[in-house]
Amino acid sequence: MKNNILIDIQHKIRKLIHRIPLLDRWLLGELIAPLLFGLTLFTVVSLSVGVMFDLVRKIVESNLPWTIAVQVLLLKLPSFLVISFPMATLIASLLAYSRLSANSELTALRSVGVTASRMIAPAIALALLMTGLTFVFNDVIVPRTNRSAEFTLQRSLGKAIAAEKGDDIIYSRFGRVTGPDGDTGKGLTQLFYATKFRDGKMIGVTVLDFSRFGFTQMLVADHANWSEAQAKWEFNDGKILTLTPSGSTTTADFDRYFYPLSSAPLRIAKLPKDANNMTVSEAIEAEQLLSDAGDRKEARRLRVRIQEKFTVPMACLVFGLIGSSLGARPNSRTSRSQGFGISVVLIFVYYVLSFSFSSLGVKGTLDPLLAAWGPVLISLAGGGVLLRQASR
Known part of the structure; x- marks a missing residue:
């Protein structure tokens, strides 16, 4: 046969x-x-x-x-x-x-x-x-x-090689913000930074939050993990510092804190550093993430690599x-x-x-x-x- x-x-x-x-x-x-x-x-x-x-x-x-x-x-x-x-x-x-x-x-x-x-x-x-x-x-x-x-x-x-690793993870989130004169427009609402990313864990995390008018909040944590169940970030061993409109500051320590932010920083951290190690679909997804994060230089570099x-x-x-x-x-x-x-x-x-x-x-x-x-x-x-x- x-x-x-x-x-x-x-x-x-x-x-x-x-x-x-x-x-x-x-x-x-x-x-x-x-x-x-x-x-x-x-x-x-x-x-x-x-x-x-x-x-x-x-x-x-x-x-x-x-x-x-x-x-x-x-x-x-x-x-x-x-x-x-x-x-x-x-x-x-x-x-x-x-x-x-x-x-x-x-x-x-x-x-x-x-x-x-x-x-x-x-x-x-x-x-x-x-x-x-x-x-x-x-x-x-x-x-x-x-x-x-x-x-x-x-x-x-x-x-020791981690399947998921990266350094200096930066993610900027933009949204509607209110100015001093009461007008609303698009602006930076959150800035996420982690010194390292190892095996799904962000290490040395700092988050600046400008989403509330007049308030500036800084969150610092030893490490953070993305929680699928909560659809939020779980920060561990850190503190929150808040600057109020009146100029006063408040500080609070925490062992565990859930913060409402998308999983975009995690997806950015998982991106291959070399565009040659990406498929076209992966590169397009990476370019979109970097554009959303406000990293124009990296996004532009990836747009060139996608065409190449x-x-x-x-x-x-x-x-x-x-x-x-x-x-x-x-x-x-x-x-x-x-x-x-x-x-x-x-x-x-x-x-x-x-x-x-x-x-x-x-x-x-x-x-x-x-x-x-x-x-x-x-x-x-x-x-x-x-x-x-x-x-x-």
Whole structure:
């Protein structure tokens, strides 16, 4: 039964492949080998520089078991594949089309009326496939494997690692406040601060409350926990200081005190510090929380990172267009070493441009949408110019 199912699947795959025009199948076949070469090359280099040397040092100096090191290496692999996918797409398209041009095979295609746009269509299709694959890796796989790698490494080194941890947790709550003249408007009502967050507990908590007109209240506690049953914060071992409109102050100590505030500080504390360890949905939720908390700088940074979740995979399409257009130029003769050199230069230029735009977006000089998509649009326009030159 299983054999019949497998045979049926293989038959359907063959039928699907044969539906692809012969020209496209031939060109895709020429692209696969350099794609695998580039993917292997860039992954090994980046993995060695990024994590392998550090793991070897930990094996020697910290007695990290080699089995754990291999496990961490495998968990880190998807994050380096995301980096390698665009670069491998570039070197594959550049080398494949340069070789075909050097062998006059593209000239033969031009002689029978095949345009440059039609020649690079398989490269663009492959680049789109790599774009989708990069997005899936970057959004679904990498955040989970990065967290697992960190947890596995720290646990094996005997370090106490909390699943929930953070430092300097700040949350600002805004609402309707009454001014001295009796007018009401939107303003700061509560400011929550905790020095540390460990295993669901806020440590060293200070809350400033301005919600009552004329009164300023400060609550200081040794630690606090979110109570689901009460839907309030439970503060322990602290005191409340209240400044009244008349200028007098009152102080009260407490062992346990329930304070009405949302669970937003807890959700902020649980956010991963690195946006690369967030999925798109997690990043959108984090940006909303930070916006509500009044942390405009962090919220703006996350808005840029959310857009980059989509533009990072688009680098595959950019490099696929540029590489194939360069390689498809008449009389293009690029060896493997030259192709690698050209690829390094193009990769450097693109990522410097992306980093510059990203920095301007985080700073607030550029809109987050423009900061993330600007380099992609500029590069696609450059690829279009190269394609036009290749068509002459």
